[in-house]
Every structure is written in structure tokens, then in C-alpha cells.
Amino acid sequence: MIDWERGTVVSIIQEREGYQEIVVSLENGELERAVHYPNIGRRLHRGEQVYLNTTAVRLGLGTGGYHFVAAPEKKGFIDQSPKGHIMKLRYTPYQMRILAVEEEAHPAHEIMKEASTLEGIPVVAAELHSMVSAITATIAYLSNGKAKIAYVMTDGAALPLALSHAVADLKEKGLLTGTVTVGHAFGGDLEAVNLYSGLLAARHILKADVIVAAMGPGVVGTGTRFGHSGVEQGQVLNAIHSLGGRPIACLRMSFADSRERHWGVSHHSLTALSRVALKPAWVALPLLDENKAGYVEKQLRESGITRGHRLVTADGSVVKRAAERYNVSLKTMGRPPEKDPEFFLSCGAAGLVAWGFCKRRAFNFAKSHVRDSWTNISVM
Template identity: 45%
Template sequence: MIAHRRGWPGVASLQVEVLGADGAPETVRALAYTELVGTPEIGETVDLNTNALRRGLGTGGDAIVVSRRDAAPPAEPIRGHMMKMRYTPVQTMVDALDDPASEHYTTLTHARDLGGMPVVVADLHSSLAPIVAGILAETPSARIVYVMTDGAALPAAYSRVLATLREEGLVAASISAGQAFGGDLEAVTVHSALLGARHVLEADVAVVIQGPGNLGTGTGWGFSGVQAGDALNAAGVLGGSPIGALRVSEADERARHRGLSHHSATAYGRTTLVPARFPVAAPERRGDWVFHAQVTAQVEQQILSPAAARGLAHELIEVRTDGLLEALRDLPLRLSTMGRDLDEDTAAFLYAALAGRAAAGLIS
């Protein structure tokens, strides 16, 4: 290891010298999750996983430190027996809020429902900040808890967006559910995470999204965001108010993602088993209304109608857009989704913010 770069909470960012394919030394970027391996020192020898780096994956463009040759992993006092990333070489033990050894165990044992708490669910991690902006644009005092599922990145620390939202006080806390780890609290399931958000962290709103690194194949069901439907189901069966943030795009080159993405159509129209709300832009007299009308029609045809055929009454709700672009621009971070920023694909962020505003209107 030859140099430190600027990291963020939970992540040490490094420059590491490795041997390239031709045997010559080269310098690569690497990330070390401090919860797992601590912070490597200059001059140390580290073992790296370079799979994503070598393949040039968009999200995984760094090597990952697996171990440090001359340093023991950090020892943390763990009361419980909850293991995440189970039976892998990097399995890690955590204190889960629903573990019998947890100080929150009694609360979780007696928690029965969410008491109507709004739960916003999205497909892409890039929706997190816009959803938060939409909530706070309507209700600045709202207490927001993020539940990170295990569909994509497993370490919560990997998300610089979450780190910034936490540092700025825009998100009160995070809970990593399933095999995901590294949140302020840990939970065995999304259900426990939602109950913890409500009864332990006293959330007004919970936002449930996978971490960075959505995996898609171009097939109908082969995408990690399909679990968004499962998250809505969890919110519904626990007595919350499920809200589906729509994945839309004005700029995606792939036809299946322009307008309403097939990811939203599948996860919400075919996977969801509880009634949920789906916010769209309220009609306005302006030039881009043609696009919004198209999205509304797609939601009716691809989400509401298939659900109705199964006896399920989803609700399309129209939400005003005024002030949301300003709220998005005021966020203390750069918005990006699939490599596009706010100006390049405004609708992608606007529809996430609409879901946030809709949730704020349901806070009791």
C-alpha cells in the first residue's frame, strides 16, 4: 500500500501497487472497509480482490482489501451471535437489534405493527437522496430512517450518498437488513428492520432500497431490484403505508427503461401482494407534460391493471412538483443515476422526490 486517498466514514480509500498483466507494477485504487480490516498503513502488504476492477464494472471500479498480511482484524465487542455474509471467507459478526442479546430485543419482541408509518420503496440506490429531499421539502422536521437491503452492495459504508446524508443530518439513522451490514443498527430481515425503524429509532418515515450496484440482466425477472416488491409487501403486512417510488427515465438509451422502467412494472405490477400507492406528477400546463402523461398511462396499464386482475387495488396518486427541483439542487451531494446527473435525466430524480413528498403527507 503506497498512499491514502480521501475516504469517508467506514471506508479507507487507498492507492495500492500491484503487478499488472504484463508483470510490470501499476497503481490501482482500493477500498478497505474499516469494520472488517481496520485501516491499512503505508508500506503494508494487503490482499486484494480485483474482480470488479478488472472487469471495469461501473459501480465496482475499485479493488477491495480482503486482508492485511501483518495486522489482525479489528476486534469489536459483540454480545450476540448474528453473522452476516454467512459462510463466506469474510463473514462478520454483528449486534442485531432482533438478536436475543440485544438491548432492543424486548422492544422487537412486543412490536406488532408500524402504526401506519409511511414506507417508501425504490429500485435504485440513486433514489435515496431524492426521496429524502422530497420528504424534507414537505416536512422539514421529519425523522427519516434508511433500511438497506441486501440486493446489491452489502457494506452500508460503501454508499457515499448515505454517509453524506447522515453527516448532514438529513437521514437520522440506517439499518442494514439481511446479509447487508454496517448500518447504525443491524436486522435479520426487512420486517425486523422496519419495526426497529418505527419502535427503536422512532422514525416518521422509512425508506427501503438496496445498496449501490443494482444488478440487471435484461431478462424479465433477472434484476436485483425485484425485491422492491417484497419490501412493499413487508410494509403492508406490518400495517405501514407502502409507497412505490417509480423508476422512470427521459434519457436511458434502452427502450425497456424509457418512460416507466420495466423494473417498476414487474416489481410493483406483478410481485406486490398488498395495496400500495404510486405517486406521479400532477398535471401542469407546461411543455414536458407529454412525458408525465405517458408515465401516468404506463403506470395505469403496467402496474394498476395487472394488480387489479389479481384482485389488488393499488392507488395512483398525483403529487405536485413545485419546489422539488430546487430541493434536489440544494442537496449537499451530486445526484447521479446510471451515469446521468440531474440535468441529463431530471425525471429520474423528480419521481423519487414525488414519492418522498407523498410519504411526508402521510406522517401522523
């Protein structure tokens, strides 16, 4: 069931490519916030009447308090998409055509015809979108801004990439070389039919030295072992392995979350690595105090992860210096690093491990000033 309401655009708070954040006056006189995606139709202006999907806000779900514009009352839609033949959001009223990198009409079609391997580059598989900024900033900092970092966004959560303020900020600061949206996710610099093509496009078209792969904002969880969108992390690791990349798992870790299932290493990560990932990955572990490290080690051992994967410890505190260097805002579930330090230490560790593989590939990052190190503690 969908809750529909009508409103009038009172003001436009913020806009960028593919995104408008507006204030609407509802029929009951209340002023509320809404998001509109011009890529689906056209840009909105003050005074226009719009139809709104208000379902999530009325249910009290974590959408940031925003409604979503379904359509302006006066149509006037303009097809702004490239002239491709691949449909995303298929068989819905919002299905749109995009020009996918795999299509013959795409300039990179010949490249994609030949692409079949990631050529050994590191790919960090992250579960939550809030990890993307921390991992990306860490790699950029460690490489002194020279690493080409691509973000591949899956369709496990939000589908429009434009919804991500984090990605917009990373691109504005030049920390991301480019983005790829795969499956039904849309709005990236490149569009791909599936995860495999998306990863290959990041390597062979964007020329990425390292890739961060994660869903967009809006993780779904139910408290059951498999009933959460985080299981896709295992599927992403499988894809990286099968394409000849270096799969690196960023653990969802917290000692601040009030929910027992997310204490230490989240059950999301434990399930993805122990039951979904079919081949060994490098699992990045941050340096923790003795008690917390012991708790995490027990979780990984009991879940079988220590037997099935390669564990690597790294000093994830580098993430703090990276965030300060680039003025990147870090937050997860509303908590900043000082409220949930282990979450971001885990992201920093994953970025440091990825950078370690970059250096092993002998990329020429001249006069690197970074002295951080990472050490294998268990390679199996």
C-alpha cells in the same frame, strides 16, 4: 472465478467509519484505486502489502473503478464488532458476528419483542440507491428538517453500508435519523436479521416518522423480466403492507436512458408492481408534460398497475429546491437531474406523497412554510 492480485498501499485518499479509499501500487507498477472495509478487519496504513479482489474492474463492470481489499498480507485482524451471536456473510471467509436488535443481549431486545406494527407511518420503497438522497432531502425540506427519517438498507446489492457516500453525506448533514442494515447487509446504526425486523426497528427504536427502504449501490439487471434485483421493490412493499405501514412506490422513470426497457417507467418497476407486489401500494407519479404523461399512463394501464394500486400525482419539482437547500448531490447512472429530470421528479413525487401522509398523521411541524400539494387522481 475470482481475480486476485497483490499490491502495496501508496496513500489513503479518504476514510470514515467502516470505510477506507486507498491507492495501491500493483506488482506491474500500475497505480489503481481500492476500497477497504475496516469493520471486516482493521484499518490499513501506507506501505502495507494487501491482497486485492480485482474481478469486477478487470471485467469492466460498474463498480466505480475500484478494487476491493481482501486482506492485509500481515494479519493482525482485530474483532471490532459488538459481542453478538448473529453471523452476517455466513459461511464465507468473511463471516462476522454482529449484535442484532432481536438478540437478548441488545439493549432494545424488549422493544423488539413487542414490536409488531409500523403504526401507519409512510414507507417509501425505492428500487435504486441513487433515489435515497433525492427522497430523503425532499422529505427533510418539506418538514423543515423536523421529520425523523430512517433508511433501511436491504441486501439486494452492495452489502457494506459504508460504501455509500450518499448515506454518509445525509447523516453528516443530519437528514437521516439513523440507518438499519438487514439480512446480510452490514454497518448500519442498527443490525437486523431480516427486512421485517429492520422496518420495525426503524419505527420503534429509531422512532422514525417516515422510512426510506432501498438496496445499497450496485443494482443487477439482465434484460429479462425477473432477472434483476429490482424485483425486491415488490417484496418490500409486501412487507410494509403486512406490518401496517403506508407502502409508497417510487417509480424508476427516465426519458434519457438509451435502453428501451428503461424508457418511461422501467420494466423493473412495472414487474415489481404488477407481478411481485401482492397488495395495493400508493404509486407516486410526478407531473409531466402531456406526451410523457400519456406514455407513462399507457404503460401503467397495460401492465395492470392502474387497477391494482393507488395512483397519486405530485409536483416532484420540489426535489430541486430540496437538493439546493441541503447541497445534496444527485446523480443516477452518471446522469445529473438536468440530464435525466424525470428520474428525480419521480423521487420528489414519492417524497411529497410520504410527507402528505406525515401531515395526515397530525405530526406537529410548527409553522411549516411549505405550500406544495399532492392530489389523488386514482384511488382504487
